[in-house]
Amino acid sequence: MARGIDTKCLHLEEEEGQNIHYGAISYPIYQTATYAHPGVGQSTGYDYSRLQNPTREQLEKVVASLENGIDALAFSSGMAAISLLMELFAPGDHLIVDADLYGGSIRLFSNVSAKNGISFSNVECYRESVESYINEHTKAIYIETPTNPMMNVTDIEALAKIAKKHGLLLIVDNTFLSPYFQNPLDLGADIVVHSGTKYLGGHNDTLAGFLVTNREDISERFRFLIKTTGAGLAPFDSWLILRGIKTLGIRMERAQKNAIEIAKWLQCQEAVTGVIYPGLPEHPGYEIMRKQARGFGAMITFRLKSKEFALAILEKVRMIKFAESLGGVETLITYPTTQTHADVPNEIREKNGITEETLRLSVGIEDVEDLLEELESVFHEKTN
Numbered sequence: 001m002a003r004g005i006d007t008k009c010l011h012l013e014e015e016e017g018q019n020i021h022y023g024a025i026s027y028p029i030y031q032t033a034t035y036a037h038p039g040v041g042q043s044t045g046y047d048y049s050r051l052q053n054p055t056r057e058q059l060e061k062v063v064a065s066l067e068n069g070i071d072a073l074a075f076s077s078g079m080a081a082i083s084l085l086m087e088l089f090a091p092g093d094h095l096i097v098d099a100d101l102y103g104g105s106i107r108l109f110s111n112v113s114a115k116n117g118i119s120f121s122n123v124e125c126y127r128e129s130v131e132s133y134i135n136e137h138t139k140a141i142y143i144e145t146p147t148n149p150m151m152n153v154t155d156i157e158a159l160a161k162i163a164k165k166h167g168l169l170l171i172v173d174n175t176f177l178s179p180y181f182q183n184p185l186d187l188g189a190d191i192v193v194h195s196g197t198k199y200l201g202g203h204n205d206t207l208a209g210f211l212v213t214n215r216e217d218i219s220e221r222f223r224f225l226i227k228t229t230g231a232g233l234a235p236f237d238s239w240l241i242l243r244g245i246k247t248l249g250i251r252m253e254r255a256q257k258n259a260i261e262i263a264k265w266l267q268c269q270e271a272v273t274g275v276i277y278p279g280l281p282e283h284p285g286y287e288i289m290r291k292q293a294r295g296f297g298a299m300i301t302f303r304l305k306s307k308e309f310a311l312a313i314l315e316k317v318r319m320i321k322f323a324e325s326l327g328g329v330e331t332l333i334t335y336p337t338t339q340t341h342a343d344v345p346n347e348i349r350e351k352n353g354i355t356e357e358t359l360r361l362s363v364g365i366e367d368v369e370d371l372l373e374e375l376e377s378v379f380h381e382k383t384n
């Protein structure tokens, strides 16, 4: 029987019963750039750490197992992973990308990949007919679900059918739910992207990124590209992410539990004009989430009655930190307009619904009573 995901976060089956690394329970950090050869034409299996390092390899095996992929590659950041992914494409190629994506991905596509001759159609994949955007140069569909920050939910299986029919790659950035709650490869995707900085690492202490695939040919190409371009994750950072992953399950469950309570609390506030959380039954993507994911995550986007009120909240929070990023044990609040989506052109940002009254919460694992108490005081403090 296949193992449960909590067990997979802790143990690699292939290692069991082997007394390797002197029995060390925590995987060793191989802090080395290069490796001595036993003889001419011989190798220990490792030649130079840009190509592979045992600590990074261990992390890659764990992430591949969590996403049910045949291979995972660990990068120095999520953006390094996505940049390498773009090397699969050639000048003249066309990609369909979700209209509401992480701001850094939009910046990469429109400023770097476009310069390399790749063109993009920004499509609201959760509601538009993706098929109508496909042309003879289209090579792939790239989505996030739920999206950042508008929480639009796309049916991965339905989109995978369209991708297969037209011979396109389906690429899913699974950062928001992590492999604990969603496995896009099982639903027909070809490549999964992660910012390991977020839930996989989980402690707001290091950057990382991943590409995972279940296709031999893509894995081979990725391996060639990572050794050639050199953005593989360093040994110590690999160890930090390995350690973070050990508690992925309990962190995700706790953060989600807190998020549901906070989403409900926000719904009751007079100053809040909208709460966008896919775990609320009234969210339009709720049923699809229930079908394709095992949870709803811990990201909440909400709108305030005015920009001034939104800014006042950012000024007043203390325990909750006004900071970019998400997916860590500490609760963070973000202002997408000037932070994560600052480089997205105004008209696209507004079309996507990212207004100046919009805030995003990444709910952490604090005692929910303390989070609610802080929100209570921030929302109802009688200043101005």
Ligand SMILES: *Cc1c(COP(=O)(O)O)cnc(C)c1O
Residues within 6 Å of the ligand: 077, 078, 079, 080, 102, 104, 105, 144, 148, 173, 175, 176, 194, 195, 196, 197, 198, 207, 208, 209, 326
């Ligand atoms: C943060 C993030 C990225 C980029 O990852 P970095 O580790 O910050 O480079 C990509 N996609 C999503 C959805 C993200 O949240």
